[in-house]
Amino acid sequence: MSRRLRVDWPACRARGLCHELLPEVVDLDEWGYPIVTDAVPDALLADARAAVRACPRLALRIVD
Template identity: 80%
Template sequence: MSAQLRVDWPACQARGLCHELLPEVVELDEWGYPIVTGEVSEELLSDARAAVRGCPRLALRLVD
């Protein structure tokens, strides 16, 4: 099973915590906004959930 990480662009303020918590899936653009580079594998699912919980703007979510 894999999941997708989605970004709520209006809510995101480019703090970069998602990249720090999940660098395997999230890169940052030149302004610090997240770029999701792939699906979240089952091995990374717990890290992805931590990134969603850790987002200070609640701008991330996981979808199946």
């Protein structure tokens, strides 16, 4: 099953915490907004869930 992170753009305020917690999957653009670069591998699913929970604006979620 392929899981991806989805960003709620209106809610995101470019704090970059998701990139700090999950740099293997999330890059930042020139303004600090997240760019999801790949699907979330099973080995990083726990880290992805932590990034979703840690987002101060609740702007991330995991989708199948």
